[in-house]
Amino acid sequence: MQVYYFYQHPTEHHIFVQKQLNTEAEIEFIWIDCTRADVVNRAEAWQKEIDQHTPVCLNEFHVKDILNLEHPCAFDTMDEYDLLIFRKLITPDDEIETGEQALEQHENTFGLATTPISFIMTPQVLITVREQGNKAVENYISRIEMNFIRSTQEQNKSRKFPITPLDLSLRLLNSMVDGYLDLRVPLTRRVEFWQQELLQGHRRFTKWNQLLQESMSFQQVENLCEEQIDALQELRDEIVDNYPHLKGKKRSERQDIMLVRMNDLVSHVERIQKHTVRLRASIQAAIDLHFSAIANQTNENMRILAIITAIFAPLTLLTGIYGMNFEFIPGLKSPTGFWSMLVVMLITTVLLVYYFYRRHLVGRGERSVIDLLAQQHKDQRVNLFWFLDYEPIKQSVKETMKEVEKLTKLK
Incomplete structure (x- = not known):
């Protein structure tokens, strides 16, 4: 568990971050970053650790949802906090343990595995529960920690820090979704490989089981994007309907900026979904061309056999006539x-x-x-x-x- 305190600078009027309490500056909000190892098999102790830093008291059903490794994307709101569960696709850049030595076994369906990350948001607190090795979050944390060596006056010059837990959550989500966009090139190359395998004519295609798994993996990515869009749309509705509850009474952050970031986040997920649909359509088109080529080749073979049969039919008739056992034949x-x-x-x-x-x-x-x-x-x-x-x-x-x-x- 790591705790980061975001402060309002008393004179410069900008945000700076530290890992220790600072009584000379006003706390804007607290970010508590937890891994699943901090929560699994020790939920009560984890709740007590959260109580030491924040007054947030989690609902027992929400704790079960956070502990559920296969929980789908969802958003739920309560009077004290909002809960967003966002499933992230495990990419090759992540260092999440998925083997037998892992604390929890991720379900690997058709070669793809996903992991949840939970966001517990209040106007003053953000609690994240993620898997150890989530590079999108760890890279963002490393960028924040690089500012610790700078003075509080210079921390906000290179990159402006978020001023609310909602702003920080959207930035973390954006870093995860942007990682999906990098998968478009390898996925496209994978589809090109299957197209070449299906449309080659020098050998018979026999990898139907692998091709089926590939198509189902694209379907899984499409379903994941659909879940993410639904959860983000619910969060967007909450921003529209109850934005003061998310940003706090003292915050001057504008609502339209958050909506722009949310719409940009949703559009990125939709782009991934549309690209996946196009890739599935390309595979299906290659399969159709494969069977069309086989049918065309079969028709060509049948045409040749029919011509040979038609040519030899009169010859067979003549030999049959003169092969009859009559005594007098002309x-x-x-x-x-x-x-x-x-x-x-x-x-x-x-x-x-x-x-x-x-x-x-x-x-x-x-x-x-x-x-x-x-x-x-x-x-x-x-x-x-x-x-x-x-x-x-x-x-x-x-x-x-x-x-x-x-x-x-x-x-």
């Missing part, structure tokens, strides 16, 4: 009968191949659809009764048929 005793039959079979084969070639069924199969459409227009035969399609003649024929029907009825 040409049976002729010395040139065999050669004559071979010539007939050869001419039949050449004529069939030429016919199929003219119909673009042999040699130019890739142009068969366009050529067949053109051939249909070219091969239109002359209609001997074309004059009946002429509109005035059609009308005359109809009137004549009506007159004939009237005469038939009179008779």
Whole structure:
């Protein structure tokens, strides 16, 4: 557990931070950063440690939610404090233990693991409960601690510190969400790998199980973004409806600035969600192209087999006829009968191949659809009764048929 005190400078009117109590400056708010190791298996002792620094008394159900490693993103408000549980995707930069030596086992679904971070906010206190190794939070803490070597007058010059717990929470959330944006490049490369695997033609694709897990992992990221957006929208509604409760009575922070930061945070999550949807669509498109190519190849093979069958069918008929066991067959005793039959079979084969070639069924199969459409227009035969399609003649024929029907009825 680490405690950081944010003070208002008495003369410079800016915020500076220290890890010790300072009676000469007015405390703006306190940030208590806790790891899950501080809370798990010692919830009562942790609550007593919190009581030593702040008057916040947590609800027992909220303590259970904080201890729940698989709790989804959620936001809840009470009279004394607000609770935000935000699930973070464990990235390669994090140093969170997920093996057998870990204090808690993170559920690893389809190759992705997430961890919760809890924000307990009051106008004067921010309590965070996170996993040890969360780089987004630890990097922010390291930037704060770098200012300890500076004087209180110079701490706020390089980077302005947050002035409320809500402001600090939004900055921590923004640092975590910005880390997601860096995942777009490796995820895109992963999709390109699967596209190449699916659309290659020199070997059969057999990695369907891995591809299914990849697609489900994108679905998990999409669901995670949806949970995060819902929780952030509830926090945004709380800012709109009850902003003085979040910032305190003495704070001069403007509400529209917090709303801009909140909208920016939500837009970043939405960008990740839309990018994930596009990647899933790309994988699905590659799968569709894969099966289309297989179907096209199968159709091509069936076309070749059908042509071979059509060419050899007349030859089979001829050999079948002259293979019948009759005593008298024309040409049976002729010395040139065999050669004559071979010539007939050869001419039949050449004529069939030429016919199929003219119909673009042999040699130019890739142009068969366009050529067949053109051939249909070219091969239109002359209609001997074309004059009946002429509109005035059609009308005359109809009137004549009506007159004939009237005469038939009179008779």
